[in-house]
Amino acid sequence: MSVIEKLIRFHKFDLDEKRRVLRDLEEQEARVQQAIDSLDQEIQSEQSFSRGQADFAPYYGGYASRSKSRREALEGELAKAHEQVEAAREIVTQAFEELKKYEITKDQQDHREYLEQERQNQIELDEVALTAHQRKGSVS
Numbered sequence: 001m002s003v004i005e006k007l008i009r010f011h012k013f014d015l016d017e018k019r020r021v022l023r024d025l026e027e028q029e030a031r032v033q034q035a036i037d038s039l040d041q042e043i044q045s046e047q048s049f050s051r052g053q054a055d056f057a058p059y060y061g062g063y064a065s066r067s068k069s070r071r072e073a074l075e076g077e078l079a080k081a082h083e084q085v086e087a088a089r090e091i092v093t094q095a096f097e098e099l100k101k102y103e104i105t106k107d108q109q110d111h112r113e114y115l116e117q118e119r120q121n122q123i124e125l126d127e128v129a130l131t132a133h134q135r136k137g138s139v140s
Contacts, residue, residue, distance in 0.1 A: 004106045011099040018095045022088040029081040036074045043067050 001009075043064070050060040 008102045015095045018092045025085045032078045
């Protein structure tokens with residue numbers, strides 16, 4: 001295995017690891033968003049219940065303030081998770097670009113080797129043809 005192939009293999013592994021980290025961060029962001037959505041549904045349900053039960057209406061204010069604090073905390077967590085996802089996406093993009101550089105270099109190297117092999121084959125064929133021509137000319 002050549003050095004360039006080892007570098008490609010390393011960078012593929014590195015890219016896969018960075019993609020896993022990105023996926024984990026995206027899942028974390030989705031969980032926080034789900035928690036916010038669940039909290040919103042819970043708040044709506046509590047509002048409906050409090051409107052229907054006059055005895056519980058005075059207690060809704062305390063619940064609402066705690067829910068508001070929880071939602072603000074979740075929104076802060078969501079913003080942080082979003083920033084981490086965006087940073088991880090940038091890292092994945094950079095890792096992909098780095099891998100592509102090595103793959104393009106390998107392709108160019110393979111193409112040069114192919115052209116050199118074809119050139120050598122053509123030289124051999126020319127020599128065979130020249131030898132055959134010389135033998136044909138000396139036999140007559």
